[in-house]
Amino acid sequence: MKMDKIIKQAQRMQAQMALAQEELQNTVLEGTAGGGAVKVTANGHGEVLSVVIDKEAVNPDDVEMLEDLVLGAIKEATSKARALSEQKMSALTGGMGGFPGLM
Template sequence: MINPQMLKQIKKMQEDIKKVQAEINASTFYGQAGGSVVKVAVKGTKKVEAVEIKKSEIDMDDIEMLQDLIVAALNDAFNKVDKELEETLGSITKGMNIPGMF
């Protein structure tokens, strides 16, 4: 038999998780590479919002380097989203292993 108090706690946890996910999805995370030669902004949904490149510090003959910097900056921002999700949701679930959560 399921404990009614436990059901209440689970329901609250679900509500808290939805709230946190909505807040993170609405937040903007920033990544950079090459000493901030390339900066990016992404939403918590991992939708890219902006890419900023310092043209004065880029060798336009070395497109491969620019491509690598963009990828590195995006990965930096995406890692920040993942870390925020893991830390915030982890504090709600208090170490419970919920399949498919992370």
Template sequence: MGNMMKQMKKMEKQMAEEQKVMEAKSFDGVSPDELVKVTFSGKRQMTDMTIDPQAIDPDDPDMLSDLVLAAVNDALTKIDEEGQQTLGKYTNKLSGM
């Protein structure tokens, strides 16, 4: 029982360290044709957005909205995938205990 508690504490410490590393990373998302680019921190906060002037069509404002949504969703998907790869190994171990 004591050995299992030591393993749990060690795993918690490793998981916290990897979480900090992930939160310090930047994740870029792009829309189709890369007309909109966004950057998020690992804490899921947008830190930057670049919009190509070609994406700004006064006759079609919905297109720009769609491009921004696509770029944001791309970045958030990358954060989720990284989280699964980095932290998923701990949740898999915990569910097996």
């Protein structure tokens, strides 16, 4: 009897994790840099979905600045995604440390 209960609990947790993964896939997060001159959107898994660069940020004489802005916006968007993912998984695992390799 006890094993049946454990199996059902594991199946319930698996369904909840699948739902959380789907929610992360459908969540859009934004990172910006340069006062919004560069905007990057990513999903909750940290996959970059789009990069938008304001034409005013494009200076052929200072490509390094634009590269830094793009990198900064990507880092912000993916950092938000990582934090959201950790929050969702922690809520499911009850702070048990998660499951390596799941993300």
